[in-house]
């Protein structure tokens with residue numbers, strides 16, 4: 500089944516011939532006093548609507564198990580909750596800011612070390628110690644859109660008994676399925692492309708590993724950061740148009756990259772594969788598209804603030820993946836938790852702008868960018 504068909508058809512048959520699943524709001528479920536062993540007992544442990552969503556999440560990733568959380572960070576925290584005292588996780592220094600915060604401020608208190616490295620792609624056998632239990636990665640990276648070779652890294656990690664957790668928020672299962680490339684766990688902020696309308700916070704985990712699946716089910720039950728039935732239903736709804744939305748968003752992004760690349764007012768444009776032929780080849784070998792997030796810098800003569808104020812359509816806001824275009828300045832917004840030196844090392848200049856391209860008509864988006872550039876000159 501192709502992914503757009505799976506997104507629409509996975510949950511199509513229900514009681515009374517209903518073509519969409521019912522929403523079960525119950526916080527508790529009656530049990531048989533003779534056995535006390537029902538599939539559903541209390542909403543935090545499991546509920547039928549969240550279970551429906553979790554089936555869709557697993558199906559899209561080709562996974563045996565799916566888990567829905569109340570936010571991307573709740574999912575990330577659950578994914579990292581398998582680490583124990585003395586363990587170490589390796590992450591890129593440019594990892595998502597919330598993940599950086601969790602690893603930097605929360606994990607040390609649990610006796611778990613986060614080791615941040617500048618270039619995951621440069622990891623070798625010598626970087627692993629017996630304490631290295633996991634690698635947490637994003638490809639493409641945010642907001643540089645640098646690419647890491649997923650197959651190489653999973654082979655390397657597995658040789659040393661470490662698991663690989665991939666934050667696949669930027670690509671979604673439509674464009675990249677890390678489990679099929681050897682990764683052990685995929686986390687996503689479903690707040691972004693999966694939900695798609697900037698009106699819902701949610702997170703997802705998928706895996707094929709039975710013991711990790713047990714740990715994630717325990718994280719749901721024991722830590723309690725689960726997605727509500729109402730939001731589960733809205734996410735099921737959002738996912739139905741995910742492939743369709745992303746196709747349009749990606750086509751718009753490609754057109755914007757083409758337009759900006761030759762533009763006199765633009766100093767540089769980054770998108771997955773833009774940094775080198777090597778990265779382009781690796782990305783093409785592990786993903787089926789470049790997605791709909793790009794970064795660019797204006798030439799120094801232009802006034803960034805005037806440009807941003809003059810834009811009519813992309814809103815100046817963090818987040819990404821919604822139907823509406825959004826633009827942000829990573830140095831002061833998404834990546835302000837990094838030190839200026841760390842940002843410079845990661846290639847995140849003060850002038851870099853990140854654009855999440857929406858589904859608007861491309862003619863309007865291009866003319867809006869042009870008029871704002873003219874305004875900033």
Ligand SMILES: *Cc1c(COP(=O)(O)O)cnc(C)c1O
Pocket residue numbers: 570571572573595597637641666668669687688689690691700701702
């Ligand atoms: C937004 C985001 C997260 C965190 O997700 P929330 O739903 O905001 O908690 C994690 N990783 C990436 C790459 C993100 O963009």
